[in-house]
Structures are given as C-alpha cells and as structure tokens.
Amino acid sequence: MESLFLQQVVNGLIVGSVYSLIAVGLTMIFGVMRISNFAHGDFSMVGAYIAVFLLAWVPGWMGWVGSLLAAAAGVGLLGILVERGVFRPLLTRWTDLDQIMVSIGLFILMENLAQLFFGATPRTLSDPFGGVTVNMGLVSTSAMRLLCFAMAMVIIIVLEVYLNRARMGVAIQATAQNRTAAQLMGININLIYAVTFALGSALAGLGGVLYGTLFAIYPTMGAIPTLKAFVVTILGGMGNIRGAIFSGFILGVAETLGGTYISMEYKHAIGFVIIILVLLIIPNGLFGRSEK
Amino acid sequence: MALLALALCLGLTLAAPAGAAEPIKVGIVGPFTGSLAHNASEMKKGMMLALDQINGQGGVNGRPLELIFGDTSCKPANGVAAAKKLLSRDKVLVLGGGYCSSVNIATSEVANAEKTPVVVAIAISPTITNRGLKYVFRTSPNSPMFLQGINNWLAEVKKPKTVAFFMENSDYGRDGQKIWEAQCKKIGAKVLDSFYFEIGDTDFTTQISKLKQLKPDVTFNIASTTEAALIQKQAKELNFVTQWIGVGGQFTQAYFKMTGPVSEFAMGSSLEPTKAMKDPVTAAFVKAYQKKYPGSRPGIFSSQGYDNLMVIADALKRAGKLSGNLAKDRDKVRDALKATDLKLSQGAIKFGPDGQVFTVYPSVVQVQLKNCQPDTYIIYPASRAAAKYLEPTPWSKRQCK
Amino acid sequence: MRLLQTQKVTKYFGGLCALKEVSFNLEQGEVMGLIGPNGAGKTTLINIISGAFHPSQGKVVYHGRDISRLKAHQINVLGIARTFQVVRIFKRLTVLENVLTAMVDRSKEGPWKLVWGSFFKRVCAFKQDPEACATAEGLLASVGLLRYRDEQAENLPYAMAKRLEIARALATRPKLLLLDEPSSGLNPAEQNEQIKIIRQINEQGVTILIIEHVMKVIMDISHRLIVLHYGEKIAEGTPKEVYSDPLVVEAYLGGEAHA
Ligand SMILES: Nc1ncnc2c1ncn2[C@@H]1O[C@H](COP(=O)(O)OP(=O)(O)OP(=O)(O)O)[C@@H](O)[C@H]1O
C-alpha cells in the first residue's frame, strides 16, 4: 500500500534539500555583504555545466563525485572573481538598487554566455546508479534522488559545523550579525567578503550539480533556483542561515502538499502565499533576519 | 541547380522542355525568404519532384505544367501582393502552395474574390476553410485534425476506461485537452483529473505521485521537449506506469538524448513520410525524392508540397480540354478539385464540402526500442504501421537502462 | 609616555562639520573623559580613532605612527578596541562565542590558514580550544558574566550586554580602550558596578578614553577631561578645572551645574 501523503512529503523533502542548499549560499552572501544576488541560480547553472563536461569525460561514479568537487571549486573561484571584479569595487559606492541592477545584469550576461558556449539544447546527467528505483512500501523514489538528498544534507551539515566551529565560520557569522562590530573587533572584512562569496557560490555550484542530476541542464535553468532561493531566504529571514535551511524544506514540502491537497495549478504560488502570510504576521521571517 | 533555384525564387517562369504545346500556368506562393525560407524550400523541393513526374509523363492533357512562384515572406501584405500579381498579371489557372496561416487566410480570400481556385498546402488554422469560401481547398490537415489519428486509435484500439490530463498551461495544452476531452466523452472514457504545469517547470513529482494514485489507463501529456522528457524520467523514479500520449512534436533528438530508453511506450502522432514506408505510395515518394535529391530525407513539408501539386495536376487533368476563357476554365478546375479522390504521400485525399481534406491525418507513433535505442514507429493506421502497439510494462520488467 | 595624539582632526559629513581641528594627547595609563552636549562629535571622534571613519583632515598618531588611514581591523590589531553607544553584540551567538569572536583573527598565520587551517587542523575545535576558552572565561569572570557563559547574547539584560561589549573588546588585548557611554541606561547600582569594572581594567594598565553623560561616573574615574562643543574642543584639564571653567558651564553644564 502506498501513501500519497508520505510520498508527497518525501518528494518535498528531496526537492527542499536542494532549495536549502542553494538558498543557504544566497542568504550567506546577503547576510554578510547585503548583496541580493539575482545571478545566484546562474552560478548553479555553471556548476551544472561543469558536471556535464566532466561526466562526458569521466563517466560513472568517479565523474559524478568529481563533478561535485569540481563544481564547488570552479564556481567558488568564479565567485571570488565576480566578488573582486564586480561587487567589491562598487561596494562602498552603490545603493541597494545599483547592486540589484548589477546582479540582474550579471544574470542576463551569464545566461547569454551559456547560450553562446553551451547551446540551448537541454542536457541531463547520466545516473551512475543506472536508474535504480527504490520502492520502500509506502513510498517510492530513485536511488539517485536519495543520494542527492543525502549529499545536500551532508553539505549542509559540514557547512553548519564550519560556520559554528571553525574560526573563519565564527567570523563570518559575527560579520553577518553585525558588520561594524566585527570589523572593530579586528576581523578583516574584505577577507570575510571574499570567503563568503566564494563559499556561497560554491554552494550554488554544488546545488546546481544536484539540481541538474534531478532535473535538466540548460542555459536558462538558473531562473527557478534563483526564484526559490529568494522565497526561502525571505521565509527564513534575510541573512539567517539556519532559517534558510529549515525554510528550504518547509517550502519543498509545502509545495508538494499544497499541490496535492489544495491546487496543482497554484503550486508555484504557494511559496509566495506563504511569504505574504509570514511577512504579514512575522515581518522578519520565520526565524528572524540579521541586522545591519 | 543553384541558378535554377535562384531563378525560381525571383518568380521567373520555368518552362517545361515539352516545346510546342502551350504550358498551363499554376501560381505557387510561399515564404521563400525570411525565417521560414528553409521550410518553404522543403515544400518547393517536394513540388519540383511532382513537377518532374507530371511533365515527365507528358504533362496534363498533352500540355506541360508551368509553376510561377510568388514570395510572401510570411507577411500577409506581401502575400496579398504576390497573389494579386499571379492572378491578374500571370493569369494562373489555379493557386497552390502556401505556408503561414495568417498569410493564407488573406491570400485565399483574394483568390476567392477573383473566382480562382486556391489549394493551400501547409497552413493549419481552421479559419482558412471554415468561412464558406467556394474556391478554397486545403491539402493539409487543420489543427484539430492533427489529433484525429490519436482519437481514432483510442476509439478503435485502446478503448481506455479512465484517462487523466497532465498539460502544459498554454493554448497549446488547453486546446489539445478540449479536443481529447470531447473524444473521451464519445468513447465513454472517464476523465479522472486534470493537472497543469508551467512552461519551464522542472519538478513534476507532485503531479506524478498524484497520477500514480489515480492509475489512469491513458495520461494525455501535451508538453515541449524538455518538460516531456523530465516527466518521463520522473515517472520512472516514482515507479509510475501509464500510457503517455502527447502531440508528437516533443519527440526530437534532444528528447531521446535526455530520456534514453525511459521514454519507451510513449505515444504521439507524426506526419514524417519516412516513418510510413509500409504504405506503397509514401514509400515510392520517399524513394523518388531521395533519387532526385541524393543524401536528403523528405520531411513533412516536402511531402505536403508534393501532394499539393499532385492534387492540382489531377484536377487539371480531370477538367479536360481548356476553353481558353480564364473565368470558365477556373470554374471547371474548381469543380474538378471538389471530386478529388487520390492516394498520395500523406495518405488518401478527399475534400469535404468546405474544401478541407478530411482523409489525411497524422499517423500514430509509439516510442519503441531497438537494441535499447529509442525511436518512434508508426503503429496506426494499419495501412502505414511499421510496428505493433505495445502495452506499457511495469518498470521492473524493462531490461534496457 | 604619550600613547595617542590627535592632530587637528576634522570631519565633515557632507556640509556638516562634526569635528573641527580637535587636538589632544593621551598619556599611557590614564583615564581620559570625553564630554559634551548631544551631537557635539564625541562618538565621531571615537569612530575616527578606531578606524570606522577616516578623518577629513588631520591625523591620529598612535605610538608615534599615523594610523588615520588604516582599516578598522588593522587598528584593532595594533591595540585599540572599543565599545558602542548602542550595543552591538552578536545577538545570535552565545556570550562565550561573542568573546571568542574577538580572538578569531589574532593569529599571525595569514588568511589562508584562517580559512582552511582552522577547520582541518583543529577540526571543530575552536570553541573547545582550551587556551582560547580559558582566556575568554577569565574575561567574562572579570566583568561578572561567567554565569551567562552559554546564554544566547540577545537574551542578556541590557546592563549585561554592555558588559559583554567590554569583555569582547578586552579579548582583543587592547592597550587603549575606547568606551562610548558605558553606563548610559543603567540604574545607580549597575553604574557603580560599571565604575568598578572600568577602574579594574585601568589598573591592569589599559589606557581608557571614555565618553559619558553620567557625571558621577565621569568625576569618579577620569584623571583628565576634554570637552567638545559643536565639534570643537573648548576645554581640557582635571575634572575640577573643567567644571569650574566658565566657558564649559555656559556651553554645556549651564542648567545641570546648579541641579
Ligand atoms: N555617519 C554620519 N553621517 C552623517 N552625520 C553624522 C554621522 N555620524 C554623526 N553625524 C553627525 O555628526 C554630529 C556629531 O555626532 P556624534 O554622534 O559624534 O555626537 P555625540 O557627541 O556622540 O552625541 P551623543 O551625545 O548624542 O551621542 C551630529 O550632528 C550627527 O548628526
């Protein structure tokens, strides 16, 4: 006997884990630098294409695991370049609107470059499990989906440990919570910016590989992750990392359950309905936002 | 050859080599320049093959056929100008060709006003033949007819008891649903539920999980390549089996690259002549085409262009000896067109009272595996079928990975 | 010995002149009070010394070196720490973590080590680092916060949050501590506590520059005072001298002196 409810919860948790992963990067960058990066999902797209090329070269498990590492490193590096080249020079001069325009410009540029270099044809990553499905009585899913979920969880846990235990992590959190105070306590803000942007981008890249494994890879694929990551970030409180983690799962499950029991047509609207409700009742998001 | 094509594009006259006898002039319109030029050239290649065959067998009633081309660039204004020139200056007996619904809605009206028969080759808007214009014919199926093959198959072969809809939230999806819903009502299939998704969606697990609970015999799924492929993959991941039916346009190279064998058993419809080689007329067309254009493969537009000119030539033949009075001769050709009864590369061709061909409909195709490689094969109608319909099997029984 | 000197420090915010050619000396070991009416430029002066702003003109010389162009974190590393008029603690860290934060970047290992080394070498260990924790706990004890060690900082009562800022500043091992109204918003009992703490810090050899509106506090602990008024230094001297200066009485103490 299969349970529709449980099945939808599982579907929601799997997608939610990827939402969380991508949103955590976005919220970190916002928390520390006050940058709303509308190109965040396109960093995921770059990560996904890194996986496409690596897997074409080294198929199977080696390629898939290698893709995660390469995407984290490659997109992290891209993040450093973008931070130094685009965002940092403007950081002291711009208004919020400027930086939003810049990130939207970046998003358009990245999509167009991807179209130019990779072509518009959608691609998928071959499943190293060979498409094995897992039927667990009440629910069924594929081994690959479970692995993506597990990978997302592992990455989120490692990040949590890093942010809470490592010196750098503590410094990042302190900066996110109070930039001025952190700076005046001897923390080198520019270093924190670089590390945060690199880390946030690397998370987007990792999320992109998982997203691409679950779904498909094409130049405009970044739009949905960006959108979802913003919903999750607002829901969890702008800049609140743990809030983003929980909210990713909440959004994933709310979408599948809402789609099942309320209306399939408004599946995408559910996230926005939740946001509006949350912002009306708790303006700082479910878990509180970070302050300046 | 290139020079010849150039001459044609410029609308120059192409005289048949027959010599003495005065040629019969036929006007052909189409978007020979602009973004659709490639497709229009496919149509023209089909027509040139037909022209070769007709004139090679001595032309029509001893007179060679002469084609005069007019470029529409897929713009109604250009189309009207081209049609007027062909009708009044070149004094063609009949107007053929045509591509782009908006252009043909206009040109057919011009021809009708001039009491000249017009036979539209490619446009699919129902409007073209439903305005009660007496001189308008169409050799291409209109948009509802594109789903006719599937409808016939459902009624005659599958006879589903329960169906569900999982459609792209667009006119494309919603219009398709209306047509299939009507057919389901007719054949007594129960519609369990309808779901929609947005273009660009990637996660369909919610809908598929729900479909899995409903267990429909047939799930209609109008979707473009990417979405359709993702739905197939996710259905597998959720261990859901149904008879998927789409329009058929999704079955592209990219689709098969994304799905691999996962898309096995999915269905749609197709007008590709190369798929219908069992039909002797179609097979003969494909062979002749490949002989004339070595290395190329006739597509749907070549086939429609070929049939279009063949229908015109047949009507001219049956109209008999021409009087030389243009108005009288045009009426005669129109009357002959009404009685058309042919078997051509797309199938049988007969016109209804509205001038719309009602015997041509796309073949029903199913994705089947040969050596684990997916491809589409015609399974219906039997006269064209290249393979037998296969019931979808449970995922655990499928061998290919 | 002279620890810090400001030389004609001037600061404009757009057209507004918040500080006008302010010069003064700070001797090693002393407690200097900085007073003046609201908007006089006191916080701005501390912001400039700590590197939050650069001066529009003039210099800040520390240990004989011009520090007015350095970045805030570099100045902190040189031994200048501060607290804030409006508390700026890290609300979602615990009290102990707040203090540890101030010790994050003390290593001389360079940024690369900070990013990786801390994670792999001492995997997960920073918060259990016995040396760092012992120091942090000692600092918490010295300001009477040890019993709040694992409390989330945002749950602290206001007076405790102000003390946490002091402990956190001390964790950076400053030679000069800049205190911006450390006892504002405290009740008299808490103010006495605060005076005791500040005095202890000074007794350990830390030079202090303190902004304060509460007269009792400032009279009690400062060796010398300077008075700012509309961005200008109008008086300097011992508390007694300053309070009898007619210019000061007129500009600032007017009503209050008689209260
Ligand atoms: N960042 C800033 N931008 C613009 N103007 C500022 C800024 N900081 C301070 N000012 C202005 O500079 C002047 C001095 O402010 P400052 O905060 O230094 O005063 P204060 O002496 O600390 O006052 P209070 O006793 O109220 O704390 C004020 O007029 C203030 O409005």
Ligand SMILES: [Mg+2]
């Ligand atoms: Mg102040």
